[in-house]
Amino acid sequence: MTIDGLTHLRSGKVRDLYAVDDEHLLLVASDRVSTYDVVHPTPVPDKGRVLTGLSAFWFERLTGVVANHLVSTSVSDLPDVSAETAEELRGRMMLCRRVDIVPFECVVRGYLVGSGWKEYQSDGTVCGLSLPGGLVEADRLPEPVFTPATKAEEGEHDENVSFEVVADAVGFDLADRLRTTSLALYEAGAAHAAERGIILADTKFEFGLLDGELILADEVLTPDSSRYWPADAWQPGATPPSFDKQYVRDAATATGWDRQPPAPALPEDVVAATRAKYVEAYERLTGESFEEWLARR
DSSP, X not given: OOOTTOEEEEEOSSEEEEEOSSSEEEEEEOSOOEETTEEOSSOOTTHHHHHHHHHHHHHHHTTTTOEEOEEEOOGGGSSOOOHHHHHHHTTTEEEEEOOEEOSEEEEEEEEOOTHHHHHHXXXXXXXXXXXXXXXXXXXXXXXXXXXOEEOOOTTSOOOBOOHHHHHHHHOHHHHHHHHHHHHHHHHHHHHXXXXXXXXXXXXXXXXXXXXXXXXXXXXXXXXXXXXXXXXXXXXXTBOOOOSSSHHHHHHHHHTTOOSOSSOOOOOHHHHHHHHHHHHHHHHHHHSSOHHHHHHTO
16 A cells, blocks of 8 residues: 555565654554465455554553554554545554664474474474374474474565574573563463463564664564464364464365465354454453454454
């Protein structure tokens, strides 16, 4: 989209980035949905607003753990924009401080699932970290583990790396701060989610630096960056349904798609079910209705 007076810098799979001034950027979350790093031609209505609302909720809640880049989610805090643009931005924009992004995804895993489960079956490890024997799919790990990954270029996949690789790249002190802060954020997020009847299985964080201060950036603990499960559906031995785009993955896979561009269009029922899951995640985690979030924008 075009925003009056702002320079568009780039677009990712979900977010569009704009320059506001020398100290601030504007992140706009679209309704685009991707699977296997490929964007589908069919949007999921309000998905971007859910991601923004949840990020805003978590940024505020986690300020006691680490500072973050969020300044405002209100259109009134932007330079003059048209009424039409303001409505498009409502509920899906974050005015943020500019930070120097750390070039690694800070992943924390609390449960044995996905690629971690596959690696454990063959090697008894997750991202090279040894785990006890006898664990089954979706088991809770003895303690959460920090498993960083590279930040891939557009169209490529993140690659897991060791803590030592991160330390070599950014220095041991910063790498240790990233690990310690990521684990603390996961523990705080998982504890709140558990109170709401939800398991935070794993998640990823992005950080930046501002005048030497570590800053939590991008999005945080959303269904796009995290794997959430309903606690009452969890049982070790099988992966439970999740509050994310699993309907989209399942529908895309069922078409025989080879995971290469272009991605297939999505049926209306899949879009509706995916939107419902995202909204349910927002409402259960925040304790307010999705309509209340929009009304406050």
